[in-house]
Amino acid sequence: MTGSAILALYLALFALQRVVETGLGILNLRHGHAQSAPPPALAGAVDGATHARMRDYSQARGRFALLADSVSAAAVLAVVLSGVLGTTDAAVGRLALHPYLAGGLYVLAVGAFFTVLGIPASLYSQFVIEQRFGFNRTTLRLFLLDRLKGGLISLILGAVVLLVLFAFMDRAGSLWWLYAGGVIIAFQVVLLMLYPTVIAPLFNRFVPVGEGEVRARLAALARRLGYRLRGIFVMDGSKRSRHSNAYFTGLGPVKRIVLFDTLLDQLDAGEIEAVVAHEIGHERLRHIPQRLALSVAATVAGLGILSLLLDYAPLFAAFGIREPSHHAALVLFSLLAGPFTFWLGPLSALWSRRHEYAADRFAAAVVASPRPLAGALIKLSRDNLANLSPHPWYSFYHYSHPTLVERLQALRA
Numbered sequence: 001m002t003g004s005a006i007l008a009l010y011l012a013l014f015a016l017q018r019v020v021e022t023g024l025g026i027l028n029l030r031h032g033h034a035q036s037a038p039p040p041a042l043a044g045a046v047d048g049a050t051h052a053r054m055r056d057y058s059q060a061r062g063r064f065a066l067l068a069d070s071v072s073a074a075a076v077l078a079v080v081l082s083g084v085l086g087t088t089d090a091a092v093g094r095l096a097l098h099p100y101l102a103g104g105l106y107v108l109a110v111g112a113f114f115t116v117l118g119i120p121a122s123l124y125s126q127f128v129i130e131q132r133f134g135f136n137r138t139t140l141r142l143f144l145l146d147r148l149k150g151g152l153i154s155l156i157l158g159a160v161v162l163l164v165l166f167a168f169m170d171r172a173g174s175l176w177w178l179y180a181g182g183v184i185i186a187f188q189v190v191l192l193m194l195y196p197t198v199i200a201p202l203f204n205r206f207v208p209v210g211e212g213e214v215r216a217r218l219a220a221l222a223r224r225l226g227y228r229l230r231g232i233f234v235m236d237g238s239k240r241s242r243h244s245n246a247y248f249t250g251l252g253p254v255k256r257i258v259l260f261d262t263l264l265d266q267l268d269a270g271e272i273e274a275v276v277a278h279e280i281g282h283e284r285l286r287h288i289p290q291r292l293a294l295s296v297a298a299t300v301a302g303l304g305i306l307s308l309l310l311d312y313a314p315l316f317a318a319f320g321i322r323e324p325s326h327h328a329a330l331v332l333f334s335l336l337a338g339p340f341t342f343w344l345g346p347l348s349a350l351w352s353r354r355h356e357y358a359a360d361r362f363a364a365a366v367v368a369s370p371r372p373l374a375g376a377l378i379k380l381s382r383d384n385l386a387n388l389s390p391h392p393w394y395s396f397y398h399y400s401h402p403t404l405v406e407r408l409q410a411l412r413a
């Protein structure tokens, strides 16, 4: 393939992705705009005023996402087409540093550019949209502190991954991608185990569920299922947002169920029990190891493809990089991958929704009734102003969780 053929293929796929993504976004906005009342299945649970707020919030977020996505897509296109990747590479090369250090600096420069570019959108989303609908509780100071901490963590983890990649590319022969993949996966597993106890506490406080009815019910549930009550935590989510949530995280001995303090305020004891049962369902049904297996396959496949492109000069030339190098290959690969991997998104979302249905069934069976979970899901959707009626194509493509109506239908069946 010549340089211009590579460029044409990339641009065609890029355009197709933009058309599909923007088209889905617009369809979803128009579909949502046309809903003047809650879906019939929720007629008794959501009043008109609340429904109007839910719709306005979805519209505001949807419109802004369309704009922000277009801006970041345009930025990627500008960077890969303008030749700036080549001039930056040449400039870093003139510093005459150790190749790994130069490579790291190059990756850092490109990464920092896109990180900084994304900040205005985060600011607007948090301090304008979230603020307008009464969700924001983040101060500007906390916002900046979060970015700083997140940036430092990415810097450290990124440096480790880069070092592993550079070393294996240099010294491990033609199967470097397999060995490097193995090391990166081991690193991912370690991270997954460290996340709950080392990384998450840098951002939030985690405490055991306080004494009272909720704790008593969760203790009984945990005893019945052989789950450790000590693995259930309350997080101070209210320090950033009024949104509420619960999640399951960790691997092996470090597993945690995390309940936002906002969730404890919104739900009654029976509903909280059902939500925890749902999260224990994710653990019992081994959903995290399954997702990890998918990420392992994706990592190895991605590195395998990267290894094929590593010495392919026309690819570099097509994007203005005169001198093929390992670091330029990494950057090009990550900037160009989007239009190729975009089409796999729905498969991952579909799989995730199946896991949600399975965890819902588990919870309903464990608390011997679908009612508490149904009640919890309705309250959570209402308080978080969830989109009750996304366009079916949009939710099929993007939603990691089934819609509220779909989950309620499945629970009743």
Ligand SMILES: [Zn+2]
Residues within 6 Å of the ligand: 278, 282, 355, 356, 359
């Ligand atoms: Zn879930």
